[in-house]
Amino acid sequence: MPPIPGSVSHHLAEAARRLQEGSDSARLDAELMLCHVLRCSRAWLFAHADDPLEPGAAGEFHRLLRRRLQGEPIAHILGRRGFWTLDLAVDASTLIPRPETELLVEAALARIGEGTHLRVLDLGTGTAAVALAIASERPRAEIVAVEQSPGAIDLARRNVDASGLRNVALRQGSWYAPVAGERFSVIVSNPPYIASGDPHLDHGDVRFEPRSALVAGVDGLDDIRVIVAGAAAHLEPGGWLMLEHGHDQGEAVRTLMATAGMGEVGSRQDLAGHERVSFGRLSPSPRHSGTG
Ligand SMILES: C[S@@+](CC[C@H](N)C(=O)[O-])C[C@H]1O[C@@H](n2cnc3c(N)ncnc32)[C@H](O)[C@@H]1O
Known part of the structure; x- marks a missing residue:
């Protein structure tokens, strides 16, 4: 009928x-x-x-x-997007959280024992999706979430406040600047990693997302280089760096980590079989960890 x-x-x-x-x-x-x-x-x-x-x-x-x-993305029209177990506010100031980023959360949780009181750094937190997902699963961990964009840090604050979770602290600034002199057991980041000339930037939802959340130089690796280079000075001995990256960037990211002196370097694949998250570990011996 x-x-x-x-x-x-x-x-x-x-x-x-x-x-x-x-x-x-x-x-x-x-x-x-x-x-x-x-x-x-x-x-x-x-x-x-x-x-x-x-x-x-x-x-x-x-x-x-x-x-x-x-x-316009449906998430912008509704002003909401589900991620992990969370219902997050979203707007045009940062990336709409993607399902594939849940792999970064899973990889991080595998390194953060339940009940352990350790410090985790989330670089480029955007909506605070990754920070809040980890915080919700590991209530005894302390998460510091850094974001450069003033609009995104306001959005992250709304999401942190609405979550009721008390173990996420937000700091505004560029990458490691707001955590100078501090060390963490785990550093996670889903940084911008798209190459500036990538034709996908002209299609779909990304047209409505800020370039500052997406693009990182001609090969997409500019921000990852900065994050890898600063990791040794901000990880505890034996601490882990875990990065989301493009499906074809796994080898390049592993090479950057190995060149920076990290061990146990590897990658995890998403459901489609693409390398999406790479990780490396600072030497457990303090004399091999960076300073500053
Ligand atoms: C790909 S988005 C990821 C957002 C969120 N973590 C997620 O997974 O949905 C990258 C984020 O990094 C932020 N960002 C870009 N450059 C930055 C910088 N120099 N320092 C701190 N954050 C930065 C962007 O504003 C954006 O929110």
Whole structure:
């Protein structure tokens, strides 16, 4: 049976049809936007499919639909994105957290024993996604999260406050500058790692994300070089550095870590079999760790 004109299901079907070309999740996007307008669950939409959509809600739904048709990420339209077990506020000041970054969280958790009271540094925290995910799983660990962008640090603060977690401290500044003289047992980072000429920058969600969160020089490795170079001076002896990177950067990142004197260097693959996270360990002997 065709949907009743003006009903919830009619508006959804029409929106999904219009979104079909630009989105591979057209129906889901339409449902999420209508849920956002009506402040209801997706289950409610199914149960009330034949209800008329009142004009105010229809107008608001169509305003959101227009933004989505212009390519704006669904996470920006809703102002939220799920990551790990968290529901995070997002905006245009930083990266929308990606599911693949959960691999970085998993790799870090594997090095942070439950119940251990150790210090973790998250560089380029953005929404604070990685810092909060680790903090939620390891309540006795102390996480310091650094971010350069003033807009992103405000966003991170909102997320930290909303989480109720007390073991994340935010600091604004560039990479290691806000933690001069401090050492950590684990350093994690999902830094910018896209090459400046990468054609993917002209497609999809990344068009709406700041270049400062995405691009790192001609080969995409400029920020990773800085982070690897500073790691020895900020890791405890035997501490771990763990970095997310592009699917084709694993070998380059391992080489940078090995050249910097790190041991036990390796990478982890994502579900698609791409190297996504690389790690290295500072020598457990104090005389091999850097100074400063
Ligand atoms: C790829 S995003 C990652 C955001 C978040 N950690 C995540 O995984 O969703 C990189 C972040 O690094 C920040 N950033 C870029 N340059 C920085 C710098 N020099 N110092 C500190 N943060 C920086 C960006 O503003 C951005 O929030």
